[in-house]
Amino acid sequence: MTYQAPLQDMLFVLEDLCDLSTLATLPGLEEASPETVAAILDEAAKFAGQVLAPLNWTGDQAGLGFADGAVTTPPGWKEAYATLVDMGWNSPTAAPDHGGMGLPAVVNACIQEMFNGANTAFQLCPLLTQGAIEAISHYASDDLKATYLDHLVAGRWTGTMNLTEPQAGSDLAAIRSKAVPQGDHYLISGQKIFITYGDHDMAENIVHLVLARLPDAPAGVKGISLFVVPKFLVNADGSLGAMNDLRCVSIEHKLGIHASPTCTLAFGDNGGATGYLVGAPHQGLPYMFAMMNSARLGVGLQGIGIGEHAGQVAATYAAGRKQGGAPGVEGSVAIAQHPDVRRMLGLIKARTQAARILAYRAAAAQDIASRCPDPSVAARAQRRLDLLIPVVKGWSTETGNLSASLGVQVHGGMGYIEETGAAQHLRDARITTIYEGTTGIQALDLVGRKVIRDNGTALAELVEDIRASRTRLCAAPGADFAALAAMLAQVIETLEAAGDWLLASARQNAQLPAAAASALLELFGICLGGWAMADAALAAAARQARGDAGTLPGRQMRLAAFYRTQVFPQAQALRVMATEGAETVLALTPEDLGAVA
Numbered sequence: 377m378t379y380q381a382p383l384q385d386m387l388f389v390l391e392d393l394c395d396l397s398t399l400a401t402l403p404g405l406e407e408a409s410p411e412t413v414a415a416i417l418d419e420a421a422k423f424a425g426q427v428l429a430p431l432n433w434t435g436d437q438a439g440l441g442f443a444d445g446a447v448t449t450p451p452g453w454k455e456a457y458a459t460l461v462d463m464g465w466n467s468p469t470a471a472p473d474h475g476g477m478g479l480p481a482v483v484n485a486c487i488q489e490m491f492n493g494a495n496t497a498f499q500l501c502p503l504l505t506q507g508a509i510e511a512i513s514h515y516a517s518d519d520l521k522a523t524y525l526d527h528l529v530a531g532r533w534t535g536t537m538n539l540t541e542p543q544a545g546s547d548l549a550a551i552r553s554k555a556v557p558q559g560d561h562y563l564i565s566g567q568k569i570f571i572t573y574g575d576h577d578m579a580e581n582i583v584h585l586v587l588a589r590l591p592d593a594p595a596g597v598k599g600i601s602l603f604v605v606p607k608f609l610v611n612a613d614g615s616l617g618a619m620n621d622l623r624c625v626s627i628e629h630k631l632g633i634h635a636s637p638t639c640t641l642a643f644g645d646n647g648g649a650t651g652y653l654v655g656a657p658h659q660g661l662p663y664m665f666a667m668m669n670s671a672r673l674g675v676g677l678q679g680i681g682i683g684e685h686a687g688q689v690a691a692t693y694a695a696g697r698k699q700g701g702a703p704g705v706e707g708s709v710a711i712a713q714h715p716d717v718r719r720m721l722g723l724i725k726a727r728t729q730a731a732r733i734l735a736y737r738a739a740a741a742q743d744i745a746s747r748c749p750d751p752s753v754a755a756r757a758q759r760r761l762d763l764l765i766p767v768v769k770g771w772s773t774e775t776g777n778l779s780a781s782l783g784v785q786v787h788g789g790m791g792y793i794e795e796t797g798a799a800q801h802l803r804d805a806r807i808t809t810i811y812e813g814t815t816g817i818q819a820l821d822l823v824g825r826k827v828i829r830d831n832g833t834a835l836a837e838l839v840e841d842i843r844a845s846r847t848r849l850c851a852a853p854g855a856d857f858a859a860l861a862a863m864l865a866q867v868i869e870t871l872e873a874a875g876d877w878l879l880a881s882a883r884q885n886a887q888l889p890a891a892a893a894s895a896l897l898e899l900f901g902i903c904l905g906g907w908a909m910a911d912a913a914l915a916a917a918a919r920q921a922r923g924d925a926g927t928l929p930g931r932q933m934r935l936a937a938f939y940r941t942q943v944f945p946q947a948q949a950l951r952v953m954a955t956e957g958a959e960t961v962l963a964l965t966p967e968d969l970g971a972v973a
């Protein structure tokens with residue numbers, strides 16, 4: 377059940393496919409030279425493998441304690457958290473003037489993949505804190521920044537996101553929590569459910585970011601405001617004061633991430649919890665949407681990290697477990713030698729690497745969008761980021777689930793038994809396609825906001841880049857590159873056809889794109905994964921040409937060929953499902969679907 381961060385693959389993607397050296401010329405990122413980044417990632421990999429990974433299984437088995445409204449984390453978690461913050465891993469991208477490392481988002485993507493891969497239940501706490509830091513840095517007043525930011529960046533305090541209520545999950549327009557003005561603050565009341573790390577014992581204070589409605593709020597999504605609501609009130613001198621009027625009512629018993637507290641929080645049982653408005657009234661949802669790119673990228677990286685970990689455990693087991701024979705071999709052989717087991721491990725490896733490349737490219741686009749001095753380059757990068765995010769979140773987490781399921785299958789019966797750890801990966805991966813917007817919601821975002829509303833502009837720019845990759849492949853010698861170039865010709869044709877179909881069908885019947893959305897999200901993932909793997913093969917060949925005699929280039933080229941024949945052909949079926957199948961989805965009646973009265 378060990379985990380080793382795939383440093384070699386990560387550095388290859390960073391340097392050869394995300395052009396880290398050029399990113400390090402952006403204002404504020406000058407320190408992030410490839411050498412410095414390699415040293416930082418080396419340290420992060422040690423922390424992931426030596427501290428977080430051993431707690432993954434023990435935390436899952438021990439679970440959480442809950443008594444008198446207080447959550448206790450499993451043995452070893454407080455100490456691991458203290459080490460995390462001591463080493464500065466709590467918020468790697470936070471600005472240095474608030475005590476952060478100021479690392480590029482693309483480097484943070486590697487760190488988040490490692491830490492989530494090692495121990496998702498643990499890493500959710502820093503992930504949520506990073507979201508709170510981002511919200512306060514971008515939208516809060518200077519006073520709120522001065523009170524909260526340094527503590528959050530240092531990890532003395534942690535953050536949460538309080539969106540969900542019993543009647544408001546995917547549909548945040550239904551939020552009912554209230555905020556009533558009271559002098560220089562607001563009184564917050566209402567119930568929030570499923571709040572990750574809503575209570576715990578690893579930090580001195582918890583800063584809840586809460587969506588609620590002001591008394592004069594318009595109905596629906598335009599009437600939601602964002603508030604900072606600390607667990608312990610903060611005195612004028614910065615010291616901690618009384619407990620706020622909020623409490624953790626219960627924690628959920630869940631399928632996976634057993635060591636991550638999922639809390640029901642009651643605000644204002646005794647008149648109202650003290651809260652402070654972030655930014656302008658009624659702007660809560662736009663602020664949340666602006667932060668969503670980072671949060672969704674973070675959850676996509678969870679899918680990649682868990683998939684990687686599941687693949688490592690499965691490959692290790694397959695190398696040791698002997699069953700059956702093989703031609704020309706006396707006695708039984710390791711199951712890794714059987715072609716079907718190799719196929720399963722290959723699927724995990726190839727899809728995980730494709731998803732990794734896409735996710736890191738999205739993070740690189742985030743760096744360019746937020747830092748490039750040329751406004752047109754920054755705007756194009758922002759469009760790229762916006763287009764990629766639903767694919768990264770949706771496809772990477774679906775890939776994580778597939779990988780964890782294949783990991784169980786590789787283990788045979790032992791995969792179904794908890795001790796191997798394979799089952800935990802499957803249980804932990806399952807939430808990643810649900811929170812931070814389900815795969816269905818990502819799919820609607822992709823087709824609705826990112827393609828139709830954008831009139832296909834960002835998609836056309838992306839296709840331009842894929843065309844450039846294809847041109848480079850056509851110029852490369854050999855049948856392997858010709859085959860990858862042919863795959864990219866199909867990718868281009870498929871994405872253009874999907875975009876045209878979406879724009880035309882949206883004019884005809886708005887329900888058609890919704891019915892096709894999930895198939896299109898998977899289609900985009902598989903096509904863009906093909907593009908990523910083809911680029912990886914080219915970059916690997918270039919490494920070989922520069923004299924790299926290691927195992928990485930050959931592996932990347934074999935995985936790209938495997939992806940082309942074992943993953944990419946699904947694109948054709950998905951295209952039919954989306955474009956020819958949408959009407960059949962809409963034709964199903966409630967009686968056809970078998971709800972029990």
Ligand SMILES: Cc1cc2nc3c(=O)[nH]c(=O)nc-3n(C[C@H](O)[C@H](O)[C@H](O)COP(=O)(O)OP(=O)(O)OC[C@H]3O[C@@H](n4cnc5c(N)ncnc54)[C@H](O)[C@@H]3O)c2cc1C
Pocket residue numbers: 537538539540544545546547569570571572573630638807810811812813814815816817820
């Ligand atoms: C372990 C865990 C941790 C969580 N952490 C947090 C947290 O920290 N903070 C927080 O605020 N929330 C958190 N959540 C809540 C999570 O974000 C929601 O569960 C999620 O957004 C889905 O909402 P829902 O559960 O109400 O499902 P629903 O919205 O009821 O969705 C049910 C199904 O219907 C589909 N569906 C819903 N609406 C549409 C639509 N318009 N079109 C197509 N399909 C649709 C969905 O895709 C899904 O398949 C957490 C949940 C869990 C289980």
